[in-house]
Amino acid sequence: MKPIYITGAGIISAVGCGVMENIESLKKGETGIGPMHYLRSRHTDIPVGEVKQTNDELAERLNITLPTTFGRGALLGMVALKEALESASILPGQIPKRTHFVSATTVGGMDRRELNYSNEKKCGKWGAEIATYNCGDFTSDIAERFGTFSSVQTVSTACSAATNAIITGANMINCAIADIVVAGGVESLSMFHLNGFNTLMILDREQCKPFDANRAGLNLGEGAAYLILESAESVRKRGVTPIAILSGWGNACDAHHQTASSPNGEGAYRAMKEALEAAGLQPCDIDYINAHGTGTPNNDQSESEAVKRLFGENIPPLSSTKSFTGHTTSASGSIEAVLSIYAALKEQFLPVNLNWNTPMEEGIIPVTSSKSKREIAHIMTNAFGFGGNDSCLILSRSNL
Amino acid sequence: MNKSVFIRSAQQISFQQPLSNEWMSSPIFTTQSLVKSLNPQFKDYLSPLEARRMGGLQKRALVATLKVLKECNLEHPDAIITGTALGNLICTEQFLESMIENGEQMLSPTHFMQSTHNTIGSALAIYTHNHGYNTTYCHSQMSFDLALQDALMQMDLGKISNALVGAFEEIEDGYFGLLQKSGYIGVHGMDPCSEVTVSMLLTSIAEKENLCRIAGMCICRPQGIDDLVEQLDAMLQKAGANRTTISAILSGKNSNPSCDNYYNELLDTLFPKVPTLKYKQIFGENFTASAFGLYCAANCLKENYIPEFLYDPCRNLRCNEISNILLVNQERGKDYSFILVQKI
Amino acid sequence: MEELIQQLKEEIIKALNLEDVKPEDIDPAAPLFGSGLGLDSIDALELIVLMERKYGIKLKDPSKGKEVFESVNVMADYIMKNRTK
Numbered sequence: 097m098k099p100i101y102i103t104g105a106g107i108i109s110a111v112g113c114g115v116m117e118n119i120e121s122l123k124k125g126e127t128g129i130g131p132m133h134y135l136r137s138r139h140t141d142i143p144v145g146e147v148k149q150t151n152d153e154l155a156e157r158l159n160i161t162l163p164t165t166f167g168r169g170a171l172l173g174m175v176a177l178k179e180a181l182e183s184a185s186i187l188p189g190q191i192p193k194r195t196h197f198v199s200a201t202t203v204g205g206m207d208r209r210e211l212n213y214s215n216e217k218k219c220g221k222w223g224a225e226i227a228t229y230n231c232g233d234f235t236s237d238i239a240e241r242f243g244t245f246s247s248v249q250t251v252s253t254a255c256s257a258a259t260n261a262i263i264t265g266a267n268m269i270n271c272a273i274a275d276i277v278v279a280g281g282v283e284s285l286s287m288f289h290l291n292g293f294n295t296l297m298i299l300d301r302e303q304c305k306p307f308d309a310n311r312a313g314l315n316l317g318e319g320a321a322y323l324i325l326e327s328a329e330s331v332r333k334r335g336v337t338p339i340a341i342l343s344g345w346g347n348a349c350d351a352h353h354q355t356a357s358s359p360n361g362e363g364a365y366r367a368m369k370e371a372l373e374a375a376g377l378q379p380c381d382i383d384y385i386n387a388h389g390t391g392t393p394n395n396d397q398s399e400s401e402a403v404k405r406l407f408g409e410n411i412p413p414l415s416s417t418k419s420f421t422g423h424t425t426s427a428s429g430s431i432e433a434v435l436s437i438y439a440a441l442k443e444q445f446l447p448v449n450l451n452w453n454t455p456m457e458e459g460i461i462p463v464t465s466s467k468s469k470r471e472i473a474h475i476m477t478n479a480f481g482f483g484g485n486d487s488c489l490i491l492s493r494s495n496l
Numbered sequence: 497m498n499k500s501v502f503i504r505s506a507q508q509i510s511f512q513q514p515l516s517n518e519w520m521s522s523p524i525f526t527t528q529s530l531v532k533s534l535n536p537q538f539k540d541y542l543s544p545l546e547a548r549r550m551g552g553l554q555k556r557a558l559v560a561t562l563k564v565l566k567e568c569n570l571e572h573p574d575a576i577i578t579g580t581a582l583g584n585l586i587c588t589e590q591f592l593e594s595m596i597e598n599g600e601q602m603l604s605p606t607h608f609m610q611s612t613h614n615t616i617g618s619a620l621a622i623y624t625h626n627h628g629y630n631t632t633y634c635h636s637q638m639s640f641d642l643a644l645q646d647a648l649m650q651m652d653l654g655k656i657s658n659a660l661v662g663a664f665e666e667i668e669d670g671y672f673g674l675l676q677k678s679g680y681i682g683v684h685g686m687d688p689c690s691e692v693t694v695s696m697l698l699t700s701i702a703e704k705e706n707l708c709r710i711a712g713m714c715i716c717r718p719q720g721i722d723d724l725v726e727q728l729d730a731m732l733q734k735a736g737a738n739r740t741t742i743s744a745i746l747s748g749k750n751s752n753p754s755c756d757n758y759y760n761e762l763l764d765t766l767f768p769k770v771p772t773l774k775y776k777q778i779f780g781e782n783f784t785a786s787a788f789g790l791y792c793a794a795n796c797l798k799e800n801y802i803p804e805f806l807y808d809p810c811r812n813l814r815c816n817e818i819s820n821i822l823l824v825n826q827e828r829g830k831d832y833s834f835i836l837v838q839k840i
Numbered sequence: 841m842e843e844l845i846q847q848l849k850e851e852i853i854k855a856l857n858l859e860d861v862k863p864e865d866i867d868p869a870a871p872l873f874g875s876g877l878g879l880d881s882i883d884a885l886e887l888i889v890l891m892e893r894k895y896g897i898k899l900k901d902p903s904k905g906k907e908v909f910e911s912v913n914v915m916a917d918y919i920m921k922n923r924t925k
């Protein structure tokens with residue numbers, strides 16, 4: 097397989113708008129999880145990782161005239177996409193030919209629909225359009241803000257969706273369908289999502305504690321992130337400098353249960369193993385793992401098991417940045433890839449795992465110090481979704 | 497696409513006779529604007545305990561898939577790739593409604609769990625204990641085509657040698673009303689709104705049971721007609737064909753002028769002398785209905801026969817010989833998908 | 841108590857959509873989870889919703905559910921002691 101170059105990235109999350117702000121927060125160890133401020137829900141006792149901006153403020157960043165008709169998710173997606181395109185020297189309205197857009201979401205425009213729900217049967221076409229605004233319409237809105245991509249696609253595999261969008265993008269480049277693919281995911285907080293996770297009783301009422309013995313669930317977050325994936329030839333032709341290489345990826349299904357991961361982490365193990373093999377690397381080559389690490393009793397146990405199966409005694413430094421951003425579900429794969437690339441590969445520091453105190457029985461001990469003992473050349477990021485849709489990426493330093 | 501890809505088996509559940517190609521000889525026509533699927537006997541395939549949390553769509557998806565796998569004598573496909581614009585819509589609507597009406601309290605976890613789009617594809621994997629590649633595309637009218645493209649890519653890269661590709665959609669009355677108001681569906685004189693269940697197995701192995709060969713496909717959002725023609729011609733050329741070698745076109749026309757105009761313009765400009773066919777008069781319209789098109793074309797090529805009712809009445813041309821069919825799917829004149837299938 | 845047990849069986853069948861199970865098939869002393877009906881963690885969550893909706897009992901900790909849902913008898917006993925409606 098040919099290497100896929102990453103030539104740009106954009107991100108917005110609870111810990112900041114843009115790569116710089118996000119990395120600063122990781123360095124300082126400042127979480128973005130806190131009391132609910134922007135989301136309208138009766139469950140105000142549930143902490144969340146909100147982007148600290150109103151919809152209008154997000155729209156202003158994009159020079160969108162107020163009041164905006166876009167929902168929060170679309171706005172978050174546009175902010176991240178704008179930064180990603182700019183960082184790869186792609187100008188709005190001048191998207192190169194053979195550039196595709198693959199974006200992930202689950203909730204899409206549900207935030208707008210739930211607010212309008214009681215009116216939707218009464219109001220006319222406009223209300224019906226908000227109600228029937230599907231994930232594809234949502235992705236198209238984000239894309240069209242910046243011009244015409246050669247195709248626009250939506251992937252939806254719950255919490256691994258952004259990772260799977262990146263995998264689709266990489267395959268499109270390898271198959272010579274695309275020269276450039278902008279891939280990632282976006283998710284805004286919504287009442288729907290919060291209540292959904294609440295019914296599963298996996299939301300921690302305090303800050304989430306990934307890999308801690310006393311972990312009690314996840315905190316939902318929101319945000320968006322995109323990577324610019326590019327073929328070697330396109331990189332050369334455009335004269336851009338890659339920030340990293342996507343050197344391997346894996347996708348496997350746990351095939352165990354609709355919401356729970358298997359005790360031995362079979363799907364996770366297979367996804368990680370496949371990614372390593374695709375990258376032509378050994379477990380000992382991995383210098384950092386950005387774990388899925390949601391903080392639920394089930395995930396962290398299952399992921400620990402899978403990591404131990406693959407890495408044996410020599411587990412690389414590992415952490416979950418969900419302790420900063422919250423679990424951004426369909427955006428988490430790309431958000432965590434961007435955080436890992438900039439923190440670990442570019443700036444050579446390990447994002448720490450906040451709120452960790454007590455080791456789990458048979459669990460992994462995450463990193464609590466950001467200093468890496470060795471040069472970081474290859475990293476792994478995990479994303480596991482409901483239904484056992486498990487995926488993994490290997491990201492490497494670029495020598496170009 | 498460099499490798500040969502075949503459709504080994506394909507099954508549908510719709511308002512035609514389910515899990516059968518009886519529609520070719522005895523099609524069911526309807527004048528209703530909304531028609532639900534004819535469900536097979538689920539109990540023949542699934543125990544009630546296994547099915548306890550499954551909605552109708554999920555049961556249909558599973559039953560169609562089990563039948564395909566049985567026909568192929570295959571336990572584990574290398575990949576399960578799903579296209580669904582709305583997933584388990586009924587559960588999503590139920591969860592949303594009770595969330596608003598019960599003031600965010602006492603909600604069913606099952607409804608939430610089912611509302612996630614990948615539930616169908618992952619349920620197929622859970623049921624068949626399949627650890628292979630598994631993903632779901634939810635991109636409106638292109639959802640199925642994207643799922644198919646993904647399968648073809650991975651076969652092309654040699655990562656898999658077969659794939660289960662499915663298209664699944666359900667509808668409920670309230671949401672139908674909203675879609676109707678938005679102008680997508682239920683327009684006077686239009687083909688009915690329906691539910692979609694199509695499951696098919698793609699394989700790279702040439703077998704006598706194969707229905708047809710997928711010679712090429714291209715999904716694009718063209719920057720204009722010239723760009724579209726360039727991409728279409730490139731796809732055809734790669735498949736060893738060109739616009740004059742097409743036996744018939746099977747389009748996604750649905751008798752709604754605001755949709756059909758895009759097809760007519762394209763077909764009149766690029767294929768003025770080619771017989772055209774349509775399928776939504778017997779399978780209905782819904783976001784992933786393009787899968788019915790591929791299912792339909794595969795059966796016509798296998799049987800070497802095009803039923804008269806498939807011919808588009810707006811063009812008085814008939815096929816002499818069917819060696820291939822070009823499928824055309826589009827959304828709002830913005831996104832296009834072309835699939836070329838050939839007789840084996 | 842007998843009446844509550846009977847009602848509870850019917851509610852469980854309804855909440856968990858156990859199509860082919862009849863109330864008399866459920867042994868009130870037998871474990872609901874593990875063996876027996878073949879229920880899982882999502883069923884437990886549905887039972888938590890049932891407890892709140894029907895009997896006004898809020899179970900905040902899903903692991904508490906494990907004790908309460910041991911059998912229909914244990915559930916009925918817990919409901920008797922804690923119901924608010």
